[in-house]
Amino acid sequence: MAEIDKIIGRRIEKGRRRKGLLQHELGAVVGRSESWVSQVERGVTALDSVSMAERMARALGLPVGHVLAFDMRYTTSSAPQQTRSPGPVTEGQHGPSSGPSADTESSETVLRRSFTLGSLAGLTAAIAGLSPDARSQIRRPSGGILDQATVNELRSIGASYRRSYKSFPASSLVPVAHDQVQLVVSLRPKDQPAYLRNSLLAHLAEMAALASALQSLDLGDPGQADAYMDLGYQVAKEIESSELAALILAGRAFRASFRGDSVDGLDYALAAVDTAGRGASRRMRAWTNAVASEMYSGTGDMHGFRTCLEQARILLSGPMDDERWGGIAWFDLSKADAYEGSDLVRLGCYAEALPALDKALELLSPEMLRHRGTACISRAEAHAGAGNVEAACEDGHAALLLVAQVQHRETLRRVTALHRTLRAHKTAGTRSLGEHLIDTRTLLKTSGSAV
Structure with a gap:
């Protein structure tokens, strides 16, 4: 019995009791039997898939990351370790190439050279999210061919993780994305038929792009971000994907x-x-x-x-x-409004930026926490530029509340810069914003996010 399944089971049982549901009632909500719920809560049976975890989370009113115990799975960093040579693109280089041999080497070779496969725990965590049928396919003898349903399930899981960027903490999503990269490598894409191979590699590139964004914007690790970018771009070129x-x-x-x-x-x-x-x-x-x-x-x-x-x-x-x-x-169009407002702030058109940002914050989905945080700090900067000190502080507070949830380091940097421009006013609002900044930095340090 896996220890992680016991932890998940206890969390589900606690959530069910908090909701006042009996086992058969929870089973009816998620489409399973009372016996199945009992086995899951005792850690005898693992959750079938990520989609089942999402249904369970909705039923219990819990974050899916909590249900899947991401905080317990990833107590140490599982980010890729870069080798010394050949290294990723440095900040002074132009273009996305991984080096002189990037066009001649396969993506699997680049991956194995640039990334340590990591512990078995990472692969086990990635496999645990699959359905029983897919798990049996993944654990096939070396050299076996996957079926289309298993590859489709991997792609569906990847899409779910990419959507989760809207609201999941960065420290939870980075190791998940890396584990998916590890899993694809372990499946030896070069041994699969071309139509499956390209789909597997597309999944790998999408997870590398997700990890890169998280490392760059949220966790402030440009070296790791560049390594993931190099990998994703090499794979995208190999499978000729203009999308990726x-x-x-x-x-x-x-x-x-x-x-x-x-x-x-x-x-x-x-x-x-x-x-x-x-x-x-x-x-x-x-x-x-x-x-x-x-x-x-x-x-x-x-x-x-x-x-x-x-x-x-x-x-x-x-x-x-x-x-x-x-x-x-x-x-979508709400994000286009947010881009317009932020762009106008950069151009110094503060009064013109405010209506666009008001509209964006009105229309952005509540679950888009990172995007709302970015819009809040942009509107705070617009208010500051227009001389509205207290309104700027208010939006700065709103941005920091969202930073605490998703660990978006770039927004934290911008709020810090905003406070430095406003502190000369020495108002109660600017002092409060400074205190909130300190609290948020402390929170992110204790959660393991770089600040």
Whole structure:
């Protein structure tokens, strides 16, 4: 009996009792028998799949990460360890290549060279989320061929993790994404038929992109972020996926922008737009245009910002092909409004930015915690620029509350910079914001998130 199954069982039992449900009542909600619920609560039977964990979490009113005991599975870092040579792209290099041999080596070779496969516990955790049929396929003798249903289940799990970026803490999602990368490698994609191999590698690239975003924006580890980006881009090129290549290039645009290189950021963003235009989903094309609008605003180009954002809105207004969406979280018109407001703040148009950010915060889904946090700090910056000190502090507080939930380091950095510009006013609001900043930094340090 796995110890993690006992922990999950105890959490489910506690949640059920708190809800005042009997075992047969909970079973009816999730579509299982009273006996099955009893076995799960005793740790005799594991949850069937991530989708079952999500149904259980909804029934009990608990975060799915709590139900799956992510906090207990990942007590130590399982992030990839980089070898010394050849290393990932450094901040001074241009382009997404992993090195001189990137075009000639397979993605599996690059992966094995750049990443330590890690402990058996990581693979076990990844396999535990699969259905019994898929688990039996995964544990087949070496050299066996997977079936389509198992690969489809992996892709579905990956989509669920990518959606979870909206609201899950970074320290929980990074090891999960890395474990999925490990799992794909263990399945030896090169031994699978081409149609399964490409699907497995697409799953790997999506998980690498997710881990890269989390390491860069949330946990503040650019070295690990670059390593994941290199891997994802190499795989995207190998399977000729414009969707995933555009996603990685846009991620590189953010990385360049955050280190203060707005010109490189714009170059990467325009490359992402061009790549997405060669066959990516409509939503990916819209998002890469929004990223380009942000990079244009960073260079002070009002025309470029307006043109790209308008193109993003045009794309979002047409028929969508979301079954092909390989991006992280989501992008819709409410996010386009948030991009507009944030871009206008960068351009110094504070009064014009406020209505766009008001609209974004009104329309953004409550579960999009990271996106709402970004919009809150953007509106705080707009208020500060317009001279509304107390309103800026209020939005700064709102952003910090969201940072505490999802560990978004970039938003924390921006609130810190905001407070430094406002502290000269020496109001009760600015003092309160400073105290909240200290509390949030302490909270993130105790939770293991870099600050």
